[in-house]
Amino acid sequence: MTATGAQPAAVIGLTHLALTQFRNYRHLALELGLQPVVLVGVNGAGKTNLLEAISLLGPGSGLHRAKLSEIDFRGPGNQANMAWAVHAKVQTAGGEFALGTGRDPLAQTQTGRDRRLARINGAPARSQADFADILSVQWLVPAMDGLFDDAASARRRYLDRLVTGIDSSHAARIAGYESAMRERARLLRGEVGAAPADLDAWLDALEAEMSGSAVAIAASRCEAVDALNLALADGDGPFPRASLAATGAVEAWLTEGPALAAEEKLRAQLKAARASDAASGVTEWGTHRSDLDVVYLGRSLGTAPLRAAECSTGEQRALLLSIALAEARLTKSRRGEAPILLLDEAVSHLDGQRREALFAEILALGLQAWLTGTDRDLFRPLIGHAQFFAVEDGRIHNL
Structure with a gap:
């Protein structure tokens, strides 16, 4: 299978990964090439924990969406309750970057809540959203098997991760929108003392900020979806095509008229919903309510197109893998660098034809894909083309 539509681009990948007090890893230092990485070991050995550490080098809370304190090492070597940390060196077309993130060990004492630190080349970053300017990290994990049957919020996070891979500024827009939405909610709950006139002016300003950010977020989503659909159409292998x-x-408002009109509509809806939002504690209007709809092309349910939620588990897994490969092709074409792709136990569910097609596309795209599994034999086609490691109880060695 060839990477149809992808343009020549630089290989991006981790050349060094170090974990401290992370899950079942007390300490780990791993030196790497830019080839794909295969992690083999029994269930519970720590393969997924390694992928989670890499996922935290992108915006958001990682592939498990775990609380920061839940990631801390629980073994006997952490009696002092040391905070976890992840450090990596990333090779890109623009050179090498040192990225670091971890739980702030002082935050609980100082503020009563956990906080995550982010550093780029040793200097503090504004947030982990800044990592998106350096690399794109995408993943497929078994927990995503029910994505299309899950709540809309799960599909929305997935969509925004895809969009951020293509447009790195998307993560910062979402962060700004959510910050304004939280501040508006605080005002509506009466947590900030202010005169009625001042309160209205404050709400007006926050709703204007939310509306502008929301329209930019929606436009970026729509543009990325259109581009992804073209990339999916370019696929020429055995994976299903999706829309x-x-x-x-x-x-919807953006398809009906100009962006300014959409901003005005959202601002009016937010203002009209102040009382109901205050009573319910939920912000009724905005891009945090959007969803992702996926259809399996070429298949139908009666006379209707077959939606992903109506597919079998195997078909849903194949759809997600098809989307991941299309996103990789598109990211490489747009950014000049392919993403780092984390595939947890994705190979064991594929037949031989799809497994070989996946490996061929990974190699054709020059992806530093991280693949996990319990059976080394499934990865035989990658021998000589990938780095193989055995994972055992928080320890790693070359195979």
């Missing part, structure tokens, strides 16, 4: 659509009020 994606970003759905929501703001996305």
Whole structure:
């Protein structure tokens, strides 16, 4: 299978990964080439924990969406309750970058809540969203098997991760939107003392900020979905083809008229919903309510197109893998660098034809894909083309 549509681009990948007090790893230092990485070991050995550490080098809370304190090492070597940390060196077309992130060990004492630190080349970053300017990290894990049957919020996070891989500024827009939404909610709950006139002016300003950010977020989602659909159409292997659509009020308004009109509509809706939002504690309008709709092309349910939620588990897994490969092709074409792709136990569910097609596309795209499994034999086609490691109880050695 060839990477149809991808343009020549630089290989991006981790050349060094170090974990401290992370899950079942007390200490780990791993030197790497830019080839794909295969992690082999029994269930519970720590393969997924390694992928989670890499996922934290992107925006958001990682592939498990775990609380910061839940990631700390629980073994006998952490009696002092040391905070976890992840450090990596990343090779890109622009050179090598040192990235670091971890739980702030002082935050609980100082503020009563956990906080995550992010550093780039030793200097503090504004947030982990800044990592998106350096690399794109995408993943497929078994927990995503129910993505299309899950709540809309799960599909929305997945969509935004895809969009951020293509457009690194998307993560910062979402962070700004969510910050303004939280501040608006605080005002509506009466947590900030202010005169009625001042309160209205403050709410007006926050709702204007939310509306502008929301329209930019929706536009970025729609543009990325259109591009992903073209990339999916370019696929020429045995994986199913999908059609994606970003759905929501703001996305719909953008198809009906100009962006300024969509901003005005959202601002009016937010203002009209102040009382109901205050009573319910939920912000009714905005791009945090949007969803991702996926259809399996070429298949139908009666006379209707077959939606992903109506597919079998195997078909849903194949759809997600097809989307991941299309995103990799598109990211490489747009950014000039392919993403780091984390595939946890994805190979064991594939037949031989799809497994070989996946490996061929990974190699054709020059991806530093990280693949996990319990059976080394499944990865035989990658021998000589990938780095093989055995994982055993928080320890790693070359195979």
